[in-house]
Amino acid sequence: MTVAFLDPLKIGRLRQSINQDAEFKLAARYMSEDVLFEVDKARSIVRVRNGEISEIKIGPSPDESWSFGISAPAASWEKLLQQIPPPFFTGLNAAMMRRHLQITGNLELAFAYLWALNRILDIMKQPGNE
Amino acid sequence: MAKLEAVIGRYCYLTVDGVEYRVYFEENGRGIPLLCQHTAGSDGRQWRHLLNDPEVTSKYRVIVPDLPYHGKSLPPQSVDWWKAEYKLTKSFFIDFLVELKHCLELKRPAFIGCSMGGNLALDLALERPDEFKAVIGLEGADYTPGLDIIWFNHPRISGEFKFANLYESTAPAGPENNRREIGWVYSQSAPPVFRGDLYYYSREHNLTGQLGRIDTSRIPVYLLCGEYDFASTPEMCRRTASQIKGAKYTLMEGLGHFPVAENYQLFKRYLMPVLNEIANMR
Numbered sequence: 001m002t003v004a005f006l007d008p009l010k011i012g013r014l015r016q017s018i019n020q021d022a023e024f025k026l027a028a029r030y031m032s033e034d035v036l037f038e039v040d041k042a043r044s045i046v047r048v049r050n051g052e053i054s055e056i057k058i059g060p061s062p063d064e065s066w067s068f069g070i071s072a073p074a075a076s077w078e079k080l081l082q083q084i085p086p087p088f089f090t091g092l093n094a095a096m097m098r099r100h101l102q103i104t105g106n107l108e109l110a111f112a113y114l115w116a117l118n119r120i121l122d123i124m125k126q127p128g129n130e
Numbered sequence: 131m132a133k134l135e136a137v138i139g140r141y142c143y144l145t146v147d148g149v150e151y152r153v154y155f156e157e158n159g160r161g162i163p164l165l166c167q168h169t170a171g172s173d174g175r176q177w178r179h180l181l182n183d184p185e186v187t188s189k190y191r192v193i194v195p196d197l198p199y200h201g202k203s204l205p206p207q208s209v210d211w212w213k214a215e216y217k218l219t220k221s222f223f224i225d226f227l228v229e230l231k232h233c234l235e236l237k238r239p240a241f242i243g244c245s246m247g248g249n250l251a252l253d254l255a256l257e258r259p260d261e262f263k264a265v266i267g268l269e270g271a272d273y274t275p276g277l278d279i280i281w282f283n284h285p286r287i288s289g290e291f292k293f294a295n296l297y298e299s300t301a302p303a304g305p306e307n308n309r310r311e312i313g314w315v316y317s318q319s320a321p322p323v324f325r326g327d328l329y330y331y332s333r334e335h336n337l338t339g340q341l342g343r344i345d346t347s348r349i350p351v352y353l354l355c356g357e358y359d360f361a362s363t364p365e366m367c368r369r370t371a372s373q374i375k376g377a378k379y380t381l382m383e384g385l386g387h388f389p390v391a392e393n394y395q396l397f398k399r400y401l402m403p404v405l406n407e408i409a410n411m412r
Contacts, residue, residue: 027290084302087358090386091298094360097276111281115294 003077004129005037005044011056014129019052021123027116028052033109035117036060036069039077046120068105070117076100081124091118137181139202144233146225149209153230154202155195159187162263162409163239165227166194167247169269169388170218170331171282171292171324172315173201176244179394185402189409193239195230197223199323216326220334223250228261240408242266244390246331248362249274251351252344252370253335259349264408266352266401269359269387271366272337272373278328289317292324301358301386304393312388337370346376350411352404353377356385380404 004010018024028051035046045066047055060066070092072080079089080101088098093114095101103110110117123129137158144151156174158181166177174194181192196203197218205211227250231239240263243250248270255265281287293313300309316324344351351374355367364381371379382389382400389397 027294087364088360090300090302090358090360091294093295094298098360108281108284108286111291111295112287115290118294118298 003037003039003074003081004124005046005056006039006042006058008058010129011044011058014124015053015056017123017126017129018120021119024116024119024123025051027119028113031113031116033067033113034065036066036071036104038069038071039074048116066105068103068107068110070101070110071104072101080121081130083125091121135182136187137178142230142233144226144229146222146229149206151198151206151226152204153195153198153233155193155230155234156181157191157193158182159189159191161187161189161191163231163234163236164190164192164405165231165236165239165241165262166192167227167241167243167250168194168197168200169245169247170327171200171319172312173197173203173319175201175315176312176388176391178391180390183394183398185398186405190240190405193234193236197226199326200319216320216322218246218327218330220253220330223330224253224257227254228258231261238263240264240266242268243270244268245270245362245387246327246335248353249331249335251353252337252341255344255346255349255351255374256337256340259345262349263411264350264352266354266404266408268354268389269356269362269367270353270370271362272341272370274335274362274366275332277361278325278332280325282328283322283325289321292319293317296388299359299361299387300392301356301384303384304386304396308392308394312391341370341373342375344374344377346374350408351377352380354380354382354389354400354404356382356387356389358384358386361387378404 004014031048037044044058045060137156139156142153173196177194248267251265251267296316297313353371355364371377
């Protein structure tokens with residue numbers, strides 16, 4: 001599968017969809033963090049500034065840092081992004097609790113913005129963003 | 131004409147360990163008393179659909195308390211509760227339910243509880259089997275470790291974490307408003323309450339190796355678990371039931387950790403056979 005934040009043809013539309021989403025605007029208010037998304041060994045950084053995604057960068061360079069990361073094998077992402085996900089894949093925390101996904105780095109920040117992060121997953125399920 | 135529910139709310143005063151508590155409860159119906167225990171960090175509002183279901187209230191007197199420190203049951207007046215960390219202990223939880231039963235003069239009520247209430251169903255069956263007619267444990271198991279994480283009561287994490295976290299605990303195809311309502315109620319509890327309740331849920335409640343002592347000829351035990359529950363998983367619940375001779379286990383497809391609140395109409399399909407069976411017991 002191809003996850004939208006790793007696909008150069010999809011990241012523009014994904015960024016626009018997220019920034020136009022009313023619930024994300026609420027959940028991400030005050031958020032200014034760089035989030036590393038990992039699918040197996042593929043990576044991208046989603047940069048959020050003042051509640052808006054300012055950049056999605058595929059393949060960050062070795063000297064870049066981030067606030068926290070969300071890391072899972074492709075099989076887990078495939079389940080997380082299903083319209084009706086299977087048990088234990090209803091969100092980042094559920095998948096993490098059952099060890100299908102890891103949140104790396106600053107867990108406190110990740111949990112502070114869990115609502116916004118889960119909303120990103122929801123938007124990635126929408127038509128055109130899959 | 132005003133649109134009114136038949137549910138009424140009242141307060142009762144009861145004493146546990148020498149401390150008096152003013153306890154809020156709601157009730158509706160006539161028949162066998164059915165004591166309903168809410169989940170950790172929440173309150174009795176999550177039973178509102180059951181309280182308003184005539185099919186249940188025609189046979190059962192449904193009684194839903196808010197535990198002290200939860201919902202409309204304020205902390206006690208005689209204790210400097212702000213000087214100590216809030217922790218729900220197993221002995222308090224058991225004694226509170228039994229005292230409430232006595233306070234309301236309930237004769238062998240049935241008990242139903244969800245999550246920590248589901249765990250309590252097992253503790254009551256083991257420790258107070260003659261007080262209750264039957265116990266129904268929803269989303270409970272013999273041992274549910276690992277949930278009392280610091281992030282549920284941390285000065286730098288807001289109630290929005292609970293709002294998002296508990297939403298994930300529901301099944302994805304359920305009514306969206308109900309799923310959000312669960313998170314809404316969770317985000318309203320006082321900061322230490324959820325984690326303090328999880329002290330019981332994840333630490334004090336541990337029936338490993340003790341389930342064989344539950345005598346279902348004295349107190350029937352029903353365990354029901356939602357397919358999507360990642361805290362007390364169907365496998366944990368099934369394993370628990372398998373160690374209690376005579377216990378009945380039901381997997382609830384399409385439901386998560388909050389069956390009574392997240393999708394009552396679907397939950398009811400699993401609940402009514404149990405309630406009908408209990409109603410027909412001598």
